[in-house]
Amino acid sequence: MSKQYISKWLMILLSIIIIGVLSFYTNVWLNDPLKVEGWSAANSEQNKMYISLSNMGSKDIKIVNIIVNEDVQPEQESFVMSYTGQVVSAGIEQSGQAKFIPLNEGVLSRQLTEQEVQQLLKKKDNQVPIHYGLLVTAQERIDRLEISYHYYGMIKTKHILVNPLES
Known part of the structure; x- marks a missing residue:
C-alpha cells in the first residue's frame, strides 16, 4: 500500500x-432533556415555589444556577428528591421519604421506566430517587424562572413562565 x-x-x-x-x-x-412536570406555590404570596422536574435525556443533569424574574438570585434554593410515588410539590416537606439538599449537590438522573418505578415502590427502604424537583424562595412573587444546567459538558438554560397569564 x-x-x-x-x-x-x-x-x-x-x-x-x-x-x-x-x-x-x-x-x-x-434537544432539551430537562422537562418541567409542574409547579406549585407553597404560600399565597407565590414567592416560594416547588418545581417538579424530570430528565428525558440519557446522561445526568446538574443544575448550576437559578434566576428569578429575569435578574434576581433566589433567597433559598434546594434540590429535592422524592423516594416515593409523590411528585415534588407543596406539602412534600412533610414526607419522611423526601430529601432536601443544596442545589450544587443534586444530580438529576434519567427518568425511570414505569417498570423500574414499580420495582422501587415495592421496596420498603428504597434509596433511589423516583421524582426530582427544586424548592425556590425569593423576596418577591415568582413569575419566571431561568434554570441553567450542565448536560454533556454544555451549559443549557430552561425558561419557565410560572404565572404566564399575569406576567
Whole structure:
C-alpha cells in the first residue's frame, strides 16, 4: 500500500469521526432533556415555589444556577428528591421519604421506566430517587424562572413562565 492510499483513508476516517461528533453535539444542543412536570406555590404570596422536574435525556443533569424574574438570585434554593410515588410539590416537606439538599449537590438522573418505578415502590427502604424537583424562595412573587444546567459538558438554560397569564 502506498502512503498516498493510507493518507486518503485516514482523511476519510477522520472526516467521518468529525462529522459524527459534530452531529452528536448538534443534537444535544438542539434537544432539551430537562422537562418541567409542574409547579406549585407553597404560600399565597407565590414567592416560594416547588418545581417538579424530570430528565428525558440519557446522561445526568446538574443544575448550576437559578434566576428569578429575569435578574434576581433566589433567597433559598434546594434540590429535592422524592423516594416515593409523590411528585415534588407543596406539602412534600412533610414526607419522611423526601430529601432536601443544596442545589450544587443534586444530580438529576434519567427518568425511570414505569417498570423500574414499580420495582422501587415495592421496596420498603428504597434509596433511589423516583421524582426530582427544586424548592425556590425569593423576596418577591415568582413569575419566571431561568434554570441553567450542565448536560454533556454544555451549559443549557430552561425558561419557565410560572404565572404566564399575569406576567
